[in-house]
Amino acid sequence: MKADPKGVLTGAHFIDGDHACAEGAIAAGCRFVAGYPITPSTEVVERIADRFPLINGMFIQMEDEIASSIAIQGAVWAGKKAMTVTSGPGFSLMMEHIGLAAMTETPCVFVDVQRAGPSTGLPTQPAQGDMMQARWGSHGDYGIIALCPNSPQECFNLTIKAFNLSEQYRVPVLVMMDECVGHMTERVIIPKAEDIEIYPRRYYEGTREDFLLFKPENDLVPAIVKAGDGYNVHVTGLTHDERGYPVMTAAAQEKLVHRLVDKIRVNADKIVEYKLDQVEGADIVVISYGITSRTAIPAIEQARKDGLKVGHMRLIVAWPFPEKYICALASQVKAFVVPEINYGQMVLEVERCVGGKARVDLVPHGGGSVHNPKDIHNVIINSVKGKN
Amino acid sequence: MSSELINIDESMPVNTVEEYLRMDRMPHIWCPSCGIGTTVNCFAHALEQSGLDLQKVAIVSGIGCTGRVAGYLKLDSFHTTHGRPIPFATGLKLANPELKVVVYSGDGDLTAIGGNHFIHAARRNVDMTVILINNFIYGMTGGQVAPTTPIGATATTTPHGNFEESFNLPYLAESCGAVYVARWTAYHVRHVQKAIKEALLKKGFSFVEILAPCPTLFSRRNKLGDGLDQMIYFKENSEIKNDADTKSVGLTFQGKITVGKFVDKERTTYLDAMNEFYSKKFGDKYTPYKG
Ligand SMILES: Cc1ncc(C[n+]2csc(CCOP(=O)(O)OP(=O)(O)O)c2C)c(N)n1
Ligand code: SF4
Ligand SMILES: [Mg+2]
Numbered sequence: 001m002k003a004d005p006k007g008v009l010t011g012a013h014f015i016d017g018d019h020a021c022a023e024g025a026i027a028a029g030c031r032f033v034a035g036y037p038i039t040p041s042t043e044v045v046e047r048i049a050d051r052f053p054l055i056n057g058m059f060i061q062m063e064d065e066i067a068s069s070i071a072i073q074g075a076v077w078a079g080k081k082a083m084t085v086t087s088g089p090g091f092s093l094m095m096e097h098i099g100l101a102a103m104t105e106t107p108c109v110f111v112d113v114q115r116a117g118p119s120t121g122l123p124t125q126p127a128q129g130d131m132m133q134a135r136w137g138s139h140g141d142y143g144i145i146a147l148c149p150n151s152p153q154e155c156f157n158l159t160i161k162a163f164n165l166s167e168q169y170r171v172p173v174l175v176m177m178d179e180c181v182g183h184m185t186e187r188v189i190i191p192k193a194e195d196i197e198i199y200p201r202r203y204y205e206g207t208r209e210d211f212l213l214f215k216p217e218n219d220l221v222p223a224i225v226k227a228g229d230g231y232n233v234h235v236t237g238l239t240h241d242e243r244g245y246p247v248m249t250a251a252a253q254e255k256l257v258h259r260l261v262d263k264i265r266v267n268a269d270k271i272v273e274y275k276l277d278q279v280e281g282a283d284i285v286v287i288s289y290g291i292t293s294r295t296a297i298p299a300i301e302q303a304r305k306d307g308l309k310v311g312h313m314r315l316i317v318a319w320p321f322p323e324k325y326i327c328a329l330a331s332q333v334k335a336f337v338v339p340e341i342n343y344g345q346m347v348l349e350v351e352r353c354v355g356g357k358a359r360v361d362l363v364p365h366g367g368g369s370v371h372n373p374k375d376i377h378n379v380i381i382n383s384v385k386g387k388n
Numbered sequence: 389m390s391s392e393l394i395n396i397d398e399s400m401p402v403n404t405v406e407e408y409l410r411m412d413r414m415p416h417i418w419c420p421s422c423g424i425g426t427t428v429n430c431f432a433h434a435l436e437q438s439g440l441d442l443q444k445v446a447i448v449s450g451i452g453c454t455g456r457v458a459g460y461l462k463l464d465s466f467h468t469t470h471g472r473p474i475p476f477a478t479g480l481k482l483a484n485p486e487l488k489v490v491v492y493s494g495d496g497d498l499t500a501i502g503g504n505h506f507i508h509a510a511r512r513n514v515d516m517t518v519i520l521i522n523n524f525i526y527g528m529t530g531g532q533v534a535p536t537t538p539i540g541a542t543a544t545t546t547p548h549g550n551f552e553e554s555f556n557l558p559y560l561a562e563s564c565g566a567v568y569v570a571r572w573t574a575y576h577v578r579h580v581q582k583a584i585k586e587a588l589l590k591k592g593f594s595f596v597e598i599l600a601p602c603p604t605l606f607s608r609r610n611k612l613g614d615g616l617d618q619m620i621y622f623k624e625n626s627e628i629k630n631d632a633d634t635k636s637v638g639l640t641f642q643g644k645i646t647v648g649k650f651v652d653k654e655r656t657t658y659l660d661a662m663n664e665f666y667s668k669k670f671g672d673k674y675t676p677y678k679g
Contacts, residue, residue, distance in 0.1 A: 032483050034475075053666045054673055058482050063508040067475035070468060074448070074479025077466065078487065078679070082479070100469055227464040227480060228487055230443040234410070234459055236467035245413060246459065246467075 003196035018043035024159025041113035065090035069097035099138030116367030126179035127367030143264025164199035282311030299376035339363035405432035421615025423574035423600025434584035450497035471501030510564035523602035531605030538641035556638035568594035569651035
């Protein structure tokens with residue numbers, strides 16, 4: 001399906017990542033946004049609030065992030081594509097409802113423009129400290145998808161992709177921006193609507209007699225219906241059977257949670273996305289994401305000038321993690337260097353996949369600014385020498 | 389057992405509310421003589437009498453004994469998270485204004501953890517009906533103190549007795565902007581039915597508080613007998629005062645209860661306000677939002 005031209009601002013723009021994210025959502029067909037202001041994410045909802053009245057959208061500033069993160073789910077069950085937007089403290093408040101969306105297979109998008117924490121931290125400055133929270137923040141087991149744009153253009157592109165993936169897999173999809181990407185202004189090309197691919201909602205098309213709200217199709221994802229269609233659905237956060245009815249047994253739990261985890265795990269090869277630069281034949285591979293992928297570039301270029309064979313792998317999809325690829329790569333390279341604006345989150349995944357077959361060196365940063373490329377360069381240099 | 393043995397008259401009419409219930413989910417989880425089921429019966433009758441298109445009625449509950457109501461009704465039904473049925477319902481309603489959205493939940497759910505959402509939905513006058521079952525206690529979790537527990541009553545987390553002031557819910561609802569406010573008890577089944585029907589047909593944020601026995605936890609712990617004793621208390625101590633000043637209808641432990649319809653007024657709903665405002669602001673460029 002192609003994007004609805006109404007609302008697509010085709011052309012070249014000079015806007016920041018937050019504004020580009022808002023335009024991506026609109027292009028993806030999002031017409032319900034609930035949010036609560038928080039720096040550095042607020043510009044997303046400000047643009048939505050400005051744009052929505054004339055494109056038949058509903059924006060509501062809720063009383064808090066807890067309300068925002070569930071209002072969007074009500075809107076989805078009424079047939080809208082919906083999104084909420086926040087940053088660290090608000091993201092923490094939303095965790096229970098990420099779990100609700102995972103459990104009830106409610107397709108929706110959460111945008112987290114990461115700032116330095118914990119707590120109020122540095123409200124106007126960047127970090128990448130919510131990456132594990134994105135994966136594991138709600139209680140219990142479930143699968144989610146998280147994307148990491150590194151430019152305003154990607155904020156646009158990946159917000160569309162987030163909506164598409166959420167519809168395809170019926171999961172909450174998290175767009176993990178950071179303050180730099182959110183507030184950086186660059187050229188953003190918005191294509192013609194007919195060039196924007198949209199994954200339509202998977203509405204149930206079978207007979208009423210055969211209808212079961214949570215009966216999975218071959219890819220483990222059930223088709224959806226909406227309130228008002230006469231199906232009398234029951235949607236609950238309790239462990240439920242395919243009818244959606246609560247069943248309080250370990251067997252029902254196993255069946256349901258297994259599928260919720262598996263629908264992402266089994267489809268991971270189709271979901272993962274990363275970008276490689278000179279990884280073939282490299283001795284050292286830098287693995288980065290978000291803004292850090294850009295601070296890593298001068299460090300990598302310098303190391304190449306120094307005569308080292310350095311490759312660069314940039315995660316576009318952070319969750320599911322590209323574990324198969326990194327497992328395979330581990331036996332071909334000597335070392336991995338992982339810069340991130342936290343004290344070691346995605347690096348844990350890299351270590352898990354590498355399994356001791358190569359060195360893995362973190363370049364930590366507490367947040368509040370980006371890395372000095374020199375620090376990344378140093379770790380690269382020392383990594384080959386085995387000195388870190 | 390064959391029907392002859394227990395002498396069932398096969399021609400006996402079935403309970404007409406059954407068609408509103410998910411009979412495939414019976415038996416329900418509620419304790420014998422719990423008041424929640426009585427209110428559900430009233431709700432089903434009210435639905436029947438309301439003439440609403442049931443395909444367009446959605447019910448949303450939070451978590452708790454009352455939170456299970458949504459799951460037993462044969463409507464589009466949503467059992468959400470503790471305290472959050474109102475914001476879920478807000479999303480549902482604003483995304484599809486054709487739906488009649490009902491929130492049915494407990495006193496703790498709607499006024500403790502969910503209190504913030506309650507006051508804001510009332511303030512915005514989001515078009516929804518909120519039915520609150522006030523059993524003065526957290527039922528589902530085993531009888532802890534609630535914002536509705538009267539001073540002097542005990543709960544598991546106030547084993548020496550509660551000393552916190554409780555909410556006067558009709559006053560709270562009215563102050564925040566609800567356009568319809570009524571309070572009844574599970575004893576007043578006809579009034580409850582009528583109030584729910586009126587609330588369902590009222591445009592805007594309508595609120596019905598129903599006092600209901602929780603024999604298992606509230607009554608037993610407070611040595612008030614069983615569900616029937618609590619119904620007798622409701623019967624003997626309730627005074628109907630329609631249009632009473634909500635300021636004056638606060639509750640005390642086993643004291644007098646003022647019941648009635650306290651508020652029934654008109655106020656522009658959230659959606660109408662938005663559409664009117666933007667129509668003025670943008671003129672012909674604006675297409676009124678209908679979902
Ligand atoms: C976030 C969260 N906190 C706490 C709970 C535990 N909990 C479940 S129901 C409930 C209270 C229910 O009381 P009320 O809303 O009065 O409903 P009742 O059971 O009395 O009908 C609590 C505290 C929960 N499920 N979720
Ligand atoms: S615990 Fe109380 S409120 Fe819950 S079902 Fe039993 S009697 Fe009803
Ligand atoms: Mg209660």
